[in-house]
Amino acid sequence: MILMKFGGSSVKDAEAVDRVSEIIAGRRDEAPIVVVSAMGGTTDDLEEILETLGRGEVKEARSIAGDLGERHREIASKILPEGPLRSEALGVLEEHEETLDRYIEGISCLGEVSPRSRDAVLSLGELISSALMTRFLRSRSVEAAWVDPRGAVVTDGEHTIASPRLEETRRACREAFAPILSEGIVPVTGGFVGASDENATTTLGRGGSDLSASLIAAAVGADRIEFWKDVDGILTADPRIVPGARPVSSLTFRETAEIAFLGARVLHPSSIQPAVRERIPVRVLNSYRPDAPGTEIRATGPSCGKIAGPRGAVAAIAYKRGQILLNVHSNRMLGASGFLKTVFEVFDRLRIPVDHIATSEVNVTVTMAPSRSLDRLREDLGTIARVEVIDNAGIVSVVGENLARTPGVASRVFAALDTLNVTLITYGGSGVNLSLALADPDVPRAVSRLHEELIGPADALETEVEG
Helix, strand or coil: EEEEEEEEEHHCHHHHHHHHHHHHHCCHHHHHEECCCCCCHHHHHHHHHHHHHHHCCCCHHHHHHHHHHHHHHHHHHHCCCCHHHHHHHHHHHHHHHHHHHHHHEEEEEEEEHHHHHHHHHHHHHHHHHHHHHHHHHHHHCCCCCCHHHHHHHEEECCCCCCEEEEHHHHHHHHHHHHHHHHHHEEEEEECCCCEEECCCEEEECCCCCHHHHEEEHHHHHHHHHHEEEECCCCCCCCCCCCCCCCCEEEEEEEHHHHHHHHHCCCCCCCCCHHHHHHCCCCEEEECCCCCCEEEECCCCCCCCHHHHHHHCCCCEEEEEEEEEEEEEEEECCCCCCCCHHHHHHHHCCCCCCCEEEECCEEEEEECCCCCHHHHHHHHHHHCEEEEEEEEEEEEEEEEECHHHHCHHHHHHHHCCCCCCCCCCCCCCCCCCCCEEEHHHHHHHHHHHHHHHHHCCHHHHHHHHHCC
């Protein structure tokens, strides 16, 4: 049994949806469960509807909703021939359009967009795409059944960023999917969406569709998860910076988590955690090039793309831009206790996450994303320390399972960056990433130089992988 998750870019138009339907049809003998995101651009349109309603522009909201409905109808009409399945699909679309119209009317009457109403509106993208995909598969003679994600993923009541309740979700998924699978039917559901204990529709926040896939796979005991994207897997670097970046054929869970956390956009950091816990192998594949091998992710095993030679310690170069570097210098006497405890209590109270930390007895340096609470943070920390804020910082990270066991990596990192000013260095306790802070404009040069030094130019990389 496998779980196949298709992202929004993989189902963005009629041609893409038709390609995905063919991919699924070719996997029927592996008992697939299918999870789909909203069709490309749909969530953006729903967000825009909510923004226009927030400004009181009801007519504009209805216009956007009309265009969205027309786009879905066009896709359904292109793929489904005249007949019962097309009529059924168009009927489903009409029902969801009426639901969206009721939401627009209700929000306009209330004069505000509440978190609960936001979830109700945003959930429609996945509900529509999964319902349509069920009909598309049937048109290819694949027996498929729609599963309402609100009956499978149980969450808390924290709207827009709901957290799954794992045991309840496990029970609900087994009840929802097992009977369908036992009859040899392909279950199709939407990601991103769940329901609270009170049966209110919730959404799982950023990366929620991939998280849904992992949750369902873990709950039903899937043998493998396939995340189908619009790229050939997880790359050695961002191809916009390093045109010669290549897919990494094999990664460990730890490497993947670090690469995702450190800025790669293929997978959200939280999306594979259920798979990690259950040790379910994961593949990242390209729906536009289904024959490409993609990237395999396992708990342990060969890492770094099986690249031979001295470059084998490094799997990828990741980065984050537009970060903040915060230096906190203690006002207390050397040896005074409680400084670190007080500093991190302030971060905790203001709910500000930090990415990288370097500490000494009288100084703490952290990197963090921009926050609306930054002024409050500086004010609260100012009672115990001198606070220095450096805006527009960048973080570049070298990721590899074998970093700690490979002599000479650090010297090569600093040799590659010898003309750039590094302001912070952290070496993660996991031993999987070496991260450096520097000025944001220097990030592209740093990534390019590190890739050249540690992984190699495109031609060399291809030769080593083939060898």
